[in-house]
Amino acid sequence: MRIAVPNKGRLHEPSEELLERAGLHLVDGADRQLHADTVDPDVTVLYARAADIPEYVADGAADVGITGLDQVRESDADDLVELRDLDFGRCRLVLAAPEDSHVETVYDFEGGRIATEFPTITRRYFDRVDVDVDVTEVSGATELTPHVDIADGIVDITSTGTTLRMNRLAVVDEVLESSVRLFAREDTADDEKVKQVDTALGSVLAAEDKRYLMMNAPEDALDDVKDVLPGMGGPTVMDIAGSDQLAVHAVVEEHAVFETISSLKDVGASDILVTEIERLVE
Ligand SMILES: Nc1ncnc2c1ncn2[C@@H]1O[C@H](COP(=O)(O)OP(=O)(O)OP(=O)(O)O)[C@@H](O)[C@H]1O
Ligand SMILES: O=P(O)(O)OC[C@H]1O[C@H](OP(=O)(O)OP(=O)(O)O)[C@H](O)[C@@H]1O
Ligand SMILES: [Mg+2]
Known part of the structure; x- marks a missing residue:
């Protein structure tokens, strides 16, 4: 049974800490970059980029995954079931526009350009509200794009709001509320080992x-x-x-x-x- 865990970034450490606290102690090995054994011989940890984890679980490379709900929604992975909200990595995916623009609601973006690292979620959101926009995928520094005439607005992650403020951007709407989730495939969600891991992680949260x-x-x-x-x-x-x-x-x-x-x-x-x-x- 394999658990896919973020290999770096802000979710890496808290994910490992949660596994440790749940009693799934990681055993030092030669290549802890790629995978790690745990004290349970039936459970190994597979390290992957936060964005790739839903796909790893969907493909069967891992049986359960730990990553942000934003990443799960952004992936094309079907048949994933959420087992538990792990209560960290809380953030919001928001639609934002320059403070000095005349944009007040999502409808003011009709015919406009949106830059984002989350094109799937963004297109789905604009479809839902029936506003026609041109969505451009960027791979970082999204907050800069409205100021260099690449976009009229962005869909990006915010938590404290500091980055938006620093870039003189104002929230227009909330697209998704996210936090880190434990998820599995539909066909493995009821496996004994998957349930054991879910219970172990849940027991840490319940005690907190x-x-x-x-x-x-x-x-x-x-x-x-x-x-x-x-x-x-x-x-x-x-x-x-x-x-x-x-x-x-x-x-x-x-x-x-x-x-x-x-x-x-x-x-x-x-x-x-x-x-x-x-x-x-x-
Ligand atoms: N400011 C934030 N506050 C809380 N959670 C966040 C914040 N930024 C990102 N996250 C959560 O952490 C996940 C991974 O973000 P992180 O910045 O660690 O990696 P990344 O930038 O996607 O990775 P990479 O460095 O590989 O591009 C996001 O998908 C989201 O769920
Ligand atoms: O509301 P705030 O608290 O300012 O957080 C929001 C910022 O945090 C994330 O970036 P991160 O720090 O992960 O840097 P990255 O762009 O390298 O991923 C996200 O992409 C925002 O830019
Ligand atoms: Mg980041």
């Missing part, structure tokens, strides 16, 4: 916004402690040898930790520990 709370509490405070802990399936309660205190463990939403600790102290809990959770399989 949770914390594990451990505390001691007097027996007669247990009901109050339970009331305070929203926890998943109630807290775990254990006797402490030679003590009239109980040990109470629970999983709590990260955003609720601050308030929960105050309430726990109020009802008599002590020695409260908060720890991160590596993975959580529900």
Whole structure:
């Protein structure tokens, strides 16, 4: 079973980090540029350009892929199914025009020229809104093209908005909201190994916004402690040898930790520990 992962660029490191955190540790090999073995002898990692990954999965060179939704939509690859939003590489594909142009809506582009690294998505978008434009594919520095009379507008990626601002471009419309996805082919999406990898990656995401709370509490405070802990399936309660205190463990939403600790102290809990959770399989 092969996982295609971006070989460079901004998605490379976070993708590898996610695999590591999911327990799919990469084993050092001679050519980590091309592929890497993992601790699971049945799972290998194949490195490819972010833009090529959908095609690799569609062709069967890999069984699952990790890349941006923009790349999946831009590719001609059919029969791909999205398994999971991996919640990084968040960006927007937007239609933008020079700030000083008279363009206000997409309809003002009728008969105009659009430069983009995403010609497929762009043509599909203009077809949908029924505006006739000439789409030119460029391979970088898209933001410059309206200023050198190559285009009247662009469709490009933005996240902080800095690049658009620096190039005096204003957003006219949003074309696509993107983030990194785990995807497979239709015919392999239900394979046991594919599901295992999906579950492992999902377990990292599920744990991210949770914390594990451990505390001691007097027996007669247990009901109050339970009331305070929203926890998943109630807290775990254990006797402490030679003590009239109980040990109470629970999983709590990260955003609720601050308030929960105050309430726990109020009802008599002590020695409260908060720890991160590596993975959580529900
Ligand atoms: N500014 C950004 N913020 C968040 N995600 C982004 C941003 N720019 C790109 N991405 C996401 O990362 C993916 C890959 O972009 P990246 O810049 O790493 O590679 P690239 O420029 O396509 O690769 P190459 O260097 O091979 O041309 C994009 O398709 C998109 O999903
Ligand atoms: O809204 P911002 O935060 O400014 O991000 C948007 C920029 O980020 C990407 O470029 P990248 O940095 O990947 O450089 P590249 O053109 O070499 O791909 C994208 O192509 C935009 O140019
Ligand atoms: Mg880039």
